Amino acid sequence: MATLLLCSASGAPGVTLTALGLALTWPRDVLLVDADRTPSQAVLAGYLRGVSARDRGLPGVLQAHRERRPLSEALVDQAVDLPEPIASGSSVSRRFLPGFVHLGSVDLFGGVWRELGLALQAAPFDAVVDAGRIGHRGLPGDLVEASDKVWLVCRSSLVSLAAVRLYLSALVEQAGEGKVGLVLVGPGRPYGAKEVSEQFGVGVQATIAWDAAGAADLHEGQPLSKRWGRQALAASYARTAAEFVAQDVTERARIGAPA
Numbered sequence: 001m002a003t004l005l006l007c008s009a010s011g012a013p014g015v016t017l018t019a020l021g022l023a024l025t026w027p028r029d030v031l032l033v034d035a036d037r038t039p040s041q042a043v044l045a046g047y048l049r050g051v052s053a054r055d056r057g058l059p060g061v062l063q064a065h066r067e068r069r070p071l072s073e074a075l076v077d078q079a080v081d082l083p084e085p086i087a088s089g090s091s092v093s094r095r096f097l098p099g100f101v102h103l104g105s106v107d108l109f110g111g112v113w114r115e116l117g118l119a120l121q122a123a124p125f126d127a128v129v130d131a132g133r134i135g136h137r138g139l140p141g142d143l144v145e146a147s148d149k150v151w152l153v154c155r156s157s158l159v160s161l162a163a164v165r166l167y168l169s170a171l172v173e174q175a176g177e178g179k180v181g182l183v184l185v186g187p188g189r190p191y192g193a194k195e196v197s198e199q200f201g202v203g204v205q206a207t208i209a210w211d212a213a214g215a216a217d218l219h220e221g222q223p224l225s226k227r228w229g230r231q232a233l234a235a236s237y238a239r240t241a242a243e244f245v246a247q248d249v250t251e252r253a254r255i256g257a258p259a
Contacts, residue, residue: 002248005147007131010163014185015153019130021237029125034099036132049221057098071119117146153183156191181205206240
């Protein structure tokens with residue numbers, strides 16, 4: 001199914017929270033993948049309130065690769081449930097594939113990115129991939145190639161946009177024209193989506209509402225109000241997820257691919 005890769009050019013623009021928010025509001029079955037090569041275990045420690053992965057996640061995927069087992073099976077076996085933020089009665093399956101637990105595993109994973117990307121492409125569910133910061137070496141090329149879209153998450157501040165300027169052209173060159181877009185967290189603080197898009201020549205594909213308190217509660221796994229799904233932050237996640245899925249459905253119909 002469809003794979004959306006999220007990344008950032010600087011520290012703390014909200015890429016992990018955006019990936020989590022999208023996964024929690026995604027309208028189809030979805031797998032959230034922690035592919036950050038600078039691991040922090042933020043989702044496990046925060047939203048999942050200290051749940052232990054017990055070496056599940058990318059370490060298990062790496063082991064499956066070594067044992068020549070299909071990664072399509074490992075994606076399911078190594079994932080943990082991603083519970084709904086509030087009781088919603090939704091039938092959508094939401095799962096989380098934890099990231100690296102040992103720093104040395106990152107370099108060992110170099111030959112696995114391609115197989116992981118292909119497994120995500122062939123999976124019967126969508127994937128939202130948190131790739132973390134781009135870094136001076138760029139993103140894993142095989143993972144970028146296997147993704148349908150690559151969105152760079154940034155804030156609308158001058159500091160955040162200055163970092164975007166450093167990395168965006170290289171990202172577009174790596175991913176290809178038409179595949180890269182921007183996600184603007186907190187539009188109008190002070191720059192708007194139109195200004196940012198015109199400045200960089202890359203479209204702002206989504207805007208995420210600014211709600212520092214709500215974002216902190218979600219990130220840290222605090223109890224959420226029953227109205228959370230109707231608040232601006234959650235609504236912006238849901239709108240972005242719905243628009244991405246609708247565009248994927250349209251594109252699949254256009255090329256005759258199975259929905």
